[in-house]
Amino acid sequence: MNQDSLVRLRKLNFDELIHIDTDDVANYTYETYASNQEHKIKADGIGGCNKCETSNCVTSQSHSLRFMSHGAHTIDYFSGSQTDFTGWSDAPILFILESPGSDGKIYADANKFSKMPTKQWYWVHDNKRFIDVSLEMNTKRKKYGEFFVSIMNHFKLxxxxxxxxxxxxxxVGKKNEYNIYKYDESVVANCFKEYLDKELEIIKPQAVFAFGGRVYNAFRNKYGKDYPADEKLFCMPHPSPRFMSQVGYRKQALTHLLIGLSKSEIITDVEKENHFRLLNLQ
Incomplete structure (x- = not known):
């Protein structure tokens, strides 16, 4: 990714979405975050985007928007690792999931903000480095970040x-919901307009891997014209711990991934077959 695109993503994630307390958001990096041991959120009483609330997108009194996530790039995972990306594919790829989880340990204090922005670098939690862990171990340990970075590392993406x-x-009341179809349609439409539309415009992904059927269907319904199914858009099994622990998850996930990488011409058919053989997926 070129520097201009990376800066645009930084501003989108750490200025518009989550209000990071920094004088130089364009150069806000994982190293800055790690030196503070967490995101420093502006003391504005909000913590992040409240565009849905101010535009009255949340229509039900029992519904509220709480936990706030942001995006992460390969550079964030490998920051400080001295990784040499020579020979790696620079094809733009989007991994997309549904909505933030509710692990309270990673979010800011609800008493300080009207929302709860993540205080940890989302998708790369706990300042951990995952690149020395094998692909096999990362599928077994049932951690999103480890799973994603193992894919990046193994397939050189x-x-x-x-x-x-x-x-x-x-x-909804006291219950956290993760199903996108439980949200007001106006909230989803507004979030797409304010963030996902812009992310797609910046990244211009050659392939989109949607994790889970609801994510795949929602993305296809909105963006299917620009990202045709089985050409640029591919459905992946959801990497939740209960699914990752099931026999066959690794084979299913990597099979879908390799087929998508091949169909989107990020890897060749020969490379795909070599990976199938080396990973014992046949």
Missing amino acids: SNVYVTNLVKCGLA
């Missing part, structure tokens, strides 16, 4: 961006 369809988690 230097330009992957990971994000959610909707950036804020939904609470």
Whole structure:
């Protein structure tokens, strides 16, 4: 990814979406975050985007938008690792999931903000480095970040961006909801307009891998004209811990991934067959 595109993503994620307390958001990096041990959120009482609330997109009194995520790029995972990306594919790829999880440990104090922005670098939690862990181990350990970075590392993909369809988690009463179809349609439409549309315009992905059937269907319904199914848009099995622990998840996920990389011409058919053989997927 060129520097201009990376700067645009930084501003989108850490100025418009989550309000990071920095004088130089264009150069806000994982190293800056790690030196602080967490995101420093502006003391504005909000914490991040409230465009849905101010535009009255949330129509039900029992519904509220709470947890806030942001996107992450290959560069964020490998930051500080001295990785040499020579020979890696620079094809732009989007990994997209549904909505933020509700692990309270990674979010800012609800008493300080009207929302709860993540205080950890989303998708790359706990300042951990995953690149020395094998692909096999990463599918077994049932961690999203480890799974994604193992794919980047194993298949030498230097330009992957990971994000959610909707950036804020939904609470219905006291219950957290993750299903995009539980959100008000106006919230989803507004979040797409304010963030996902812009992410797609910046990244211009050659392939989109949607994790889970709901994500795949929602993305296809909105963006299918520009990202045709089985040409640029591919459905991946959801990497939740309960699914990752099932026998056959690794084979299913990597098979779908390799087929998508091949159909989108990121790898050749010969490379695909070699990976199938080396990973014992046949």
